[in-house]
Amino acid sequence: MSSLDVERDGPVLRLTLSNPERRNAITWPMYDGLAAVEPMVATDPGIRVVVLRGAGGEAFAAGTDIRQFADFVTGEQGVEYERRIAAVLRGLLRIRVPVVGVVEGPAVGAGLALAACCDLVVATPDAVFGAPVARTLGNTLPPLVIARLQQRLGAGRTMAMLLTARLLPATEALTAGFVTELVARDALDQHVEDLLQVICANAPLTLASLKEFERRILRDGPAAEADDLLAEVYGSRDFRAGVQAFLAHEPIEWEGR
Template sequence: MDYTVYLHDSGILEWKINRPEKRNAINFNVIHGLEKALEIAEDDPKVKAFVITGEGETAFCSGGDLDEFHLLKTKEDAYAMLSKMGKILFRLATLDKPTLALINGTAVGGGCELAAACDFRIAKKGSKLGFIQGNLGITTGWGGASLLFERIPVHSALKMLMEAKTYYAEELIEEGFIQFVFSEVNSDSAHQFFKEMIMKDVNVLKCYKQSIISKWEENHLQERMNQEIRNCAVLWERDTHHQAVEKFRNK
């Protein structure tokens, strides 16, 4: 199974990408698994918080699986995949319960977009993170840039996106993208972070979350994410992207 989902007695629903041999890259099975986990998080009244992490000690998520997604050549093919994942990340961002990216290792490309869709991010010491899509001749394709602009100051977000380089988790605390860094991160870390929140009535948590969702409705977050995805699909079709992907895969 490419993913696991587990509801702790505390009310924390933990979803884990289980592809350590692929640095927890996202393929179509993982996309389906995140959809199923969100259904549980939305519908099960016992769920008070949702945590996303990766298996192993090396990678949280290395983004989209290039071995699988490189088969998508046209902007139409790319848009079908990109928009599907974009809708899921919008759904994650607007889940009416607190969400946490438990970053247990490298988070790059789409892995950073996944983390940006969460309300909070805590990371293992020394983890590297970066929106590196620009190095492959494309932009963020799942709405991650629009989400990042909601998380940290605009000038910092724009610099991260345009430079397309990686940063240590410790550096990103100052920018506000990472909330805490731990020597190790695991389920206990998630419980420690959520300790005070999950003691509250879930309806209190939902009301606070709805406040920020209302803000995003007013500033058209979903429409901005959709435009971002369309832009990426156009770039995806270009030879510049396909050549960069082949070069990366042949390293």
Template sequence: MSIDLAIDGAVAIVTINRPERRNAMDAEHYAGLSRAWIEVRDNPAIRTAIVTGAGDKAFSAGADLKSFTADAPPLADTLLTQQGQLLNRGLEVWKPVIAAVNGACLGGGTTLLLATDIRIAVRHATFSVSEVKRGLFPGNGGTQRLIQQLPHAIAMELLLTGDGIDAATAERWGLVNRVVEPDELMPTALAYARRIAENAPLAVQAAKELALRSRDVDLATGLRLEQLMLRLLQTSADAREGSDAFGEKRPPRFTGA
């Protein structure tokens, strides 16, 4: 019962390891997940990350509702906005994150999914934000990102009915990139991660940050931010290495400098 963090070369693998509870997360697991994301953000050896669940039944069933409704935190904690930040709740992680969805992706599992960049799912995976069936609504970005990432009518159907969809439907609507057989899940996710890790890390992180910030700024501001960021990257050692490698017809050796 833990949040496991393994590092494979430049790839971090974050595993929600509570299969006996369908990888549902109580306060302890959310705290562990927060620590894992901070390590991914701050460790320069990590260039990309994969998040998955233990076992073959569930990616995550989301928040362990019994633990939260039985022991609600003090009301004052709602003002501690920088406490226990998560990928889907305030923490800025510009390194790409890939979701390897190994089974049911429910509630908080789906809101975590929505904060990732590339998503691979097994054929038996299911997806839902069913909190309205239990007197709640999907927090940690559920009401914000779902409407950004899916057509309006589809997002509202999921939010308001609480009904779920299967992996094929999720792929059709662009919620996931690919649907694969179970034995192909981690190899496919790792292939994506390693392809990304081969690229210039500063450029990759800048591309992700600019793309996500574009949702919150007008086009003129976004274009100006692009211009300024590109000017910065032009002075980097990686930009020089990319140019030299292209001229010398060899693979580049990027260092993130």
């Protein structure tokens, strides 16, 4: 059975792609679960960070479960599939809190797209990244995914990877900036927990504004609208408390308001 396992662990929302017999290939129920994450986070101010990883430790996600393509006979079915996946990816990109991807083994096809929607990616040295559809299925990638890969990998590297159907090793993904850190498997879990604690200790309104500014800059450039978020952050109780705590050399616990 495949599923997206969702666990609320204090301020951390843990998402696990669970289809280990098929290297966590993503099924429709798993996509539906991912689509529900953004509204879940939007209505729960206690969530400070989301972490996404694959079950079993052998793979992040080996793309969409190919069995779901077996009955495709028209191009319109492909269009509807890509629209459905695009809605999931846009939802992940809209999540107001940082999203941390933890990649062990392959993150390919749709798995690569999910990893690209994470703000930070921690990977093991054996991780690989790619979308070799030109060699395997003969389908294609939509503009949303290509654009996101170009933002995270660079335009030249993205097209070279896609046109040659090559898988990028973790070291190259790190050099490109797609991967934030490489961590040995035996140290991975503790490293991730330490990272989540660091994120949870930061001001949530600041983090949310930085994510939203990034989205606006990618859409509208450096002249993107900013006054609404600047007013929200500078007018917040957290900012006033932060100034007072800084001047008094005292610790602070952020409220997110």
